[in-house]
Amino acid sequence: xxxxxxxxxxxxQVRKIVPPLLPKFHxxxxxxxxxxxxxxxxxxxxxxxxxxxxxxxxxxxxxxxxGSAAPVIKSYSPNLMVxxxxxxxxxxxxxxxxxxxxxxxxxxxxxGPGLGRDDDVLNQVSQIIELCAERNLPLVVDADGLFLIQKxxxxxxxxxxxxxxxxxxxxxxxRLLKSTGIENDDTVSAAKALAQKLxxxxxxxxxxxxITDGVQVLNGSEQGSNRRVSGQGDTLSGSLATFVAWTEAYxxxxxxxxxxxxxxxxxxxxxxxxxxxxxxxxxYERHGRAMVTTDVNTLVGxxxxxxxxxx
Amino acid sequence: xxxxxxxxxxxxQVRKIVPPLLPKFHxxxxxxxxxxxxxxxxxxxxxxxxxxxxxxxxxxxxxxxxGSAAPVIKSYSPNLMVxxxxxxxxxxxxxxxxxxxxxxxxxxxxxGPGLGRDDDVLNQVSQIIELCAERNLPLVVDADGLFLIQKxxxxxxxxxxxxxxxxxxxxxxxRLLKSTGIENDDTVSAAKALAQKLxxxxxxxxxxxxITDGVQVLNGSEQGSNRRVSGQGDTLSGSLATFVAWTEAYxxxxxxxxxxxxxxxxxxxxxxxxxxxxxxxxxYERHGRAMVTTDVNTLVGxxxxxxxxxx
Numbered sequence: 001x002x003x004x005x006x007x008x009x010x011x012x013q014v015r016k017i018v019p020p021l022l023p024k025f026h027x028x029x030x031x032x033x034x035x036x037x038x039x040x041x042x043x044x045x046x047x048x049x050x051x052x053x054x055x056x057x058x059x060x061x062x063x064x065x066x067g068s069a070a071p072v073i074k075s076y077s078p079n080l081m082v083x084x085x086x087x088x089x090x091x092x093x094x095x096x097x098x099x100x101x102x103x104x105x106x107x108x109x110x111x112g113p114g115l116g117r118d119d120d121v122l123n124q125v126s127q128i129i130e131l132c133a134e135r136n137l138p139l140v141v142d143a144d145g146l147f148l149i150q151k152x153x154x155x156x157x158x159x160x161x162x163x164x165x166x167x168x169x170x171x172x173x174x175r176l177l178k179s180t181g182i183e184n185d186d187t188v189s190a191a192k193a194l195a196q197k198l199x200x201x202x203x204x205x206x207x208x209x210x211i212t213d214g215v216q217v218l219n220g221s222e223q224g225s226n227r228r229v230s231g232q233g234d235t236l237s238g239s240l241a242t243f244v245a246w247t248e249a250y251x252x253x254x255x256x257x258x259x260x261x262x263x264x265x266x267x268x269x270x271x272x273x274x275x276x277x278x279x280x281x282x283x284y285e286r287h288g289r290a291m292v293t294t295d296v297n298t299l300v301g302x303x304x305x306x307x308x309x310x311x
Numbered sequence: 312x313x314x315x316x317x318x319x320x321x322x323x324q325v326r327k328i329v330p331p332l333l334p335k336f337h338x339x340x341x342x343x344x345x346x347x348x349x350x351x352x353x354x355x356x357x358x359x360x361x362x363x364x365x366x367x368x369x370x371x372x373x374x375x376x377x378g379s380a381a382p383v384i385k386s387y388s389p390n391l392m393v394x395x396x397x398x399x400x401x402x403x404x405x406x407x408x409x410x411x412x413x414x415x416x417x418x419x420x421x422x423g424p425g426l427g428r429d430d431d432v433l434n435q436v437s438q439i440i441e442l443c444a445e446r447n448l449p450l451v452v453d454a455d456g457l458f459l460i461q462k463x464x465x466x467x468x469x470x471x472x473x474x475x476x477x478x479x480x481x482x483x484x485x486r487l488l489k490s491t492g493i494e495n496d497d498t499v500s501a502a503k504a505l506a507q508k509l510x511x512x513x514x515x516x517x518x519x520x521x522i523t524d525g526v527q528v529l530n531g532s533e534q535g536s537n538r539r540v541s542g543q544g545d546t547l548s549g550s551l552a553t554f555v556a557w558t559e560a561y562x563x564x565x566x567x568x569x570x571x572x573x574x575x576x577x578x579x580x581x582x583x584x585x586x587x588x589x590x591x592x593x594x595y596e597r598h599g600r601a602m603v604t605t606d607v608n609t610l611v612g613x614x615x616x617x618x619x620x621x622x
Contacts, residue, residue, distance in 0.1 A: 021537035021600065023518050026481055030539065057600040060541045071379075075386040078355030079542065079603045301601020309599060 010218065011307060014271040016258045017243065017250045018057075018308050029254060031058030031245035034106045035113055035238065036128060037143070038065025038082075039121060042114030043072045045143065045234045048297050049113040050080045052238030055300040056275060058245060061238075064102065064128075066121065069114070087120055095127055103131055107245035108138050112145025113234045122148050129155050138244050138265075139164040142237040146172045150179040156198045162213060165201040165244065165265055167237050173204050188217055203240070203269040205233065209277075211269035218266050220273030222307075225284035231293030232280060239300060240272035271308070279303035321529065322618060325582040327569045328554065328561045329368075329619050340565060342369030342556035345417045346424060346549065347439060348454070349376025349393075350432060353425030354383040356454065356545045359608050360424040361391045363549030366611035367586060369556060372549075375413065375439075377432065380425070398431055406438055414442055418556035419449050423456025424545045433459050440466050449555050449576075450475040453548040457483045460509075461490040467509045473524060476512040476555065476576055478548050484515050499528055514551070514580040516544065520588075522580035529577050531584030533618075536595035542604030543591060550611060551583035582619070590614035 019030050033053040038046040046069075050061040062081045063073055070084035083102060085094045103109065109132050111125060125148060132139055139159065141149060146168050149156050153176075156164050168176055177183070177190055180197050184190035187210055195202045195214035204210040209220030247264040250257050260267060276296070282303060283295040330341050344364040349357040357380075361372040374384055374393045381395035394413060396405045414420065420443050422436060436459060443450055450470065452460055457479050460467050464487075467475050479487055488494070488501055491508050495501035498521055506513045506525035515521040520531030558575040561568050571578060587607075593614060594606040 023537050025537065025539060027539035027541055027543075054540075054603050055601040057538075059539050071383050074354050074383040077605070078358045078387050079540075079605055081353060081355070081541075083352050301598060304601065305599050 007221065010262075010270060011274065013260050013262050014267050014274070015308050016260050017246050017264060017267055017271070019246055019249055019255055022255060028059050030249065031242050032060045032062070032105055032107050033058045033238075033241045033245055034062045034064060034102065034109045035241070036064045036109060036111045036125060037113035037115040037145075038063055038069035038073050039114055039116030039118065040066065040068050041116055043069050043076075044231060044293070045114030047073050047076045047080070048231045048234035048293055049110060049238030049241070051077065051297055052235045052300050053110075053242045054079060055297075056239045056242040056304055058242040062102070062106070064099065065114075087124055095124065095131070099128060100131055103128070103135055103137065106137060107248050108140065108241045110140040110142065110237055110241040112141055112143035113237060115144035117144055117147060126152065126155060129159070133159055136160055136163065138248065140167065140237055140241050140244060141165070142167045142233060146176065150175050153180050153198060156200050159200065161199040162201065162265060165203060165240065165269060166198075167203045167205065167233065167240065169205045169233060188212070192217065201263075201265045201269060203273065205236065209273040211266050211273065213263050213266055216263055216266055218262070218270045220270055220277065222274040222277040224277035224280040225291070227280070227284050227289060227291050229291060229293050229296065232276060232296055235279065235293070235297050235300060236272050236276040239275045240268060243268035243271040274307055275300060275303050278307055318532065321573075321581060322585065324571050324573055325578050325585070326619055327571050328557050328575060328578055328582070330557055330560055330566055333566060339370050341560065342553050343371045343373070343416055343418050344369045344549075344552045344556055345373045345375060345413065345420045346552070347375045347420060347422045347436060348424040348426040348456075349374055349380035349384050350425055350427030350429065351377065351379050352427050354380050354387075355542060355604070356425030358384050358387045358391070359542050359545035359604055360421060360549030360552070362388065362608055363546045363611050364421075364553045365390060366608075367550045367553040367615055369553040373413070373417070375410065398435055406435065406442075410439060411442055414439070414446055414448065417448060418559050419451065419552045421451040421453065421548055421552040423452055423454035424548060426455035428455055428458060437463065437466060440470070444470055447471055447474065449559065451478065451548055451552050451555060452476070453478045453544060457487065461486050464491050464509060467511050470511070472510045473512065473576060476514060476551065476580060477509075478514045478516065478544070478551065480516045480544060499523070503528065512574075512576045512580060514584065516547065520584040522577050522584065524574050524577055527574055527577055529573070529581045531581055531588065533585040533588040535588035535591040536602070538591070538595055538600060538602055540602060540604050540607065543587060543607055546590065546604070546608050546611060547583055547587040550586045551579060554579035554582040585618055586611060586614050589618055
């Protein structure tokens with residue numbers, strides 16, 4: 001139980017799922033991440049998520065978005081691989097021809113950043129979640145991905161048990177509770193009930209972050225900042241995607257890792273929570289009230305190194 | 312033979328193919344490079360390759376890509392010349408009207424970075440290789456260009472002898488061996504056999520790089536980093552394109568050069584291997600696990616200066 005560990009001991013647990021950089025590894029082994037998001041209205045969110053995944057240390061960061069969003073996201077950075085396969089007025093969905101083969105190469109799929117709420121797009125994303133289920137891929141769900149879950153909770157309750165983690169903010173959390181009929185004003189108890197009901201892990205963002213699989217509860221209380229810029233959630237979900245990819249590598253014994261005492265998905269959540277909160281603190285120290293999401297996002301690498309790299 | 316030389320002696324050999332910057336030279340003489348690549352899915356790869364070619368010292372770096380990729384690649388940098396002449400749904404191929412005249416001005420053609428695997432595009436690239444053969448242009452082949460060679464090894468085995476160099480990573484190397492029926496678990500022996508079979512040079516990327524023309528073998532063992540970000544291969548192939556262009560200038564006695572003891576194409580390979588590995592080491596020193604391809608790519612100039620410029 002979390003209560004039995006100090007904060008420092010918990011970060012030591014997270015450190016055990018951070019892979020060493022060994023000469024024998026080849027490109028891709030330390031994380032191939034797919035962010036599903038990016039639409040007519042939103043192009044920054046998937047960029048921040050995918051960039052955070054790269055700065056935490058994923059080898060390859062991909063984005064799957066609509067045709068109109070792709071050129072813009074691509075132009076933000078040559079470091080991301082952006083695939084315009086989601087249907088919008090500019091292109092047809094390419095679910096079996098292109099999306100399924102793309103999923104085949106991934107270690108984790110993050111659904112939601114900048115997805116928008118277009119019915120056609122959300123229908124495709126429901127189908128993508130089914131394709132992920134066929135491949136038993138771990139899922140991270142955030143933002144408009146949570147809007148989809150709120151409308152169709154069965155997408156997660158029918159998913160493989162403990163293979164998905166949802167990352168709602170307070171408002172999204174309230175909607176998820178309502179749509180699943182959970183009435184409970186205590187965040188920790190409500191989060192546990194929701195995790196049990198959906199058979200997944202939940203990371204509720206707040207003054208401190210609550211991370212639970214319905215039984216264990218970890219508390220993400222790394223110091224952040226009080227400046228609430230939009231897009232910090234994307235930095236968190238993207239960071240989380242890499243940590244989740246690493247839990248897969250850990251389980252497959254890619255390196256000679258030490259045993260951990262806690263659930264791997266919850267440790268991934270705590271890692272991402274800590275990295276994002278620390279990055280936000282560093283950004284506020286440097287930019288004050290003028291801090292923008294890019295400032296937080298750019299500091300993910302430095303934050304990660306402070307928290308998790310052996311000095 | 313490589314074994315007879317120390318690493319430093321080999322770098323001294325490479326130094327001899329690095330042209331001096333003489334007042335009498337005019338623009339273009341020290342390298343006109345064409346990167347053939349850039350598609351719906353991939354725009355970063357050709358950008359990294361072309362930028363690396365420029366940072367090593369090519370006078371002019373061009374990209375030939377599909378219509379949809381061109382505006383994005385152009386937006387990364389005004390320093391590159393980007394030609395949208397490859398056929399995709401947005402435009403028709405312009406093989407004789409535009410591509411052939413472009414080839415006429417080039418010293419070297421790099422085929423593959425971000426090319427994708429669209430059949431129409433790969434068919435055009437087969438035709439481009441034939442146009443290069445008519446002009447006896449040296450070729451560098453990487454990434455999806457290697458996928459094409461794997462399907463049609465005759466594109467290289469029928470090319471001018473020792474005028475092409477392939478730069479596979481471990482996975483691509485395995486596929487090339489399979490498609491050419493070579494069974495050999497020892498990288499050096501297998502690379503020699505493949506080079507002999509195809510009549511070209513091979514640079515196999517790995518913990519150290521193996522560079523061979525089927526007879527001689529050079530070992531690229533400059534210290535790199537263990538962080539495997541995607542796009543480092545593009546930095547290598549782009550750097551290599553410039554070194555290959557310089558071997559042409561060397562042979563044409565553009566300057567009063569000292570004789571070298573080794574095959575020029577292999578020295579070009581060793582130069583590019585060393586530059587890329589050193590750049591990766593420098594990027595890791597500065598950015599740690601958060602290093603991304605841009606960080607490696609940006610340091611190509613500094614890496615080159617440390618290795619090859621007379622102080």
